[in-house]
Amino acid sequence: MQLHMGVFGHPVSHSMSPCMHKAAYAHLNIKATYEAFEIAPNDLELAVKSIRTEQLTGVNITLPHKVAVIDYLDEISEEAKAIAAVNTVVHRDGRLVGYNTDGQGFLDSLIQESDESIQNKKVLLVGAGGAARSVAVSLARYGVEELAITNRTLGKAAEIAKICEPFQSINVYPRGLAQAGLTGFDIIINTTSIGMHPDMDRMPFSLETLKRGAVVCDLIYTPLKTRWLQEAEKKGAKTINGLGMFVNQGALAFELWTGQSAPRDIMRKAVVEELMKERGD
Structure with a gap:
């Protein structure tokens, strides 16, 4: 057949x-x-x-x-x-x-490409669109030490946090506060389209306070290495693109x-x- x-x-x-x-x-x-x-x-x-x-x-x-x-x-x-x-x-x-299967697809990729368990990690999502929703739900169902989200429009981030409440509580941070506290996160995930054509020279989020050894993910896979991932590598981070x-x-x-x-x-x-x-x- x-x-x-x-x-x-x-x-x-x-x-x-x-x-x-x-x-x-x-x-x-x-x-x-x-x-x-x-x-x-x-x-x-x-x-x-x-x-x-x-x-x-x-x-x-x-x-x-x-x-x-x-x-x-x-x-x-x-x-x-x-x-x-x-x-x-x-x-x-x-x-x-x-x-x-979007969120589970990302979770599988993150688990496969990370060097250690992610359940004891603090995770920050950047963006609050449809992709962020699927990734947040899958991460919340799986369970991590802390799950947080930041977005220019806090109301949209709060909506995702509410959706995930049955699985895990999510902290909602204003962009400025999230950037200032970036050193406290082990995994940072860009769920926005910033970094794709025609925004290839832009970054969704400043990585100035990124700690060495963090994992920085981008759901984008065209290009395979966005400017954001390139900057993360310069700061000693492990990077994962959206291909997985x-x-x-x-x-x-x-x-x-x-x-x-x-x-x-x-x-x-x-x-x-x-x-x-x-x-x-």
Whole structure:
């Protein structure tokens, strides 16, 4: 039996998901297709219905549909409910079930790339958008010594803290206070888009008081090393970009659809090669 998957987004032509998933299917000799579907917001309901009518195994959901898609699903996972966003839909026995693998994808990456346990670490999130919400929920469910968030608009940060209350309390800090106390954090995570084109020369947060040996993460993976990560390295920090999160969230979706372990190394290699191709390397 052939499996059929894809990604719904707008725009979606830039997505690395097709090359990543196709590489995984080829490596495991799975008969499957994976396509990028350009879905305008007004067409989302019809597109979700087509998962059933076209007998798709499932789809990834990317911007701007991660919240709106929930209205058209039969069920969503506990984590997706807490995050209030879905990035993966599984067509199971005629029912459409939504999951969010973004936060877990980041958590897996952080655990894999850190040199020691993160449960005794103090963690600061920078930003309070959808990505911050997914990462905060996953970290809160996992448990760390301290979880804090800072954002220009404190109200948005407070909303995320409230969402995480059932799992772990989150401290909300104004930007100035967070920067002044940066030396007290072991892991700092940028969840904003600052550092991507056209903001490649900007940094989301000053690293002046960063302590040596801290772990600095950026959810961005284009470029692979943002200016923020470059500055962190100069201060003796270990840096982690967003490539691991992207690969792991895709791998978790792959496993939900196929029931097989995802070949993460193969998927990562495919994305890196595609990025290099785009850069002309």
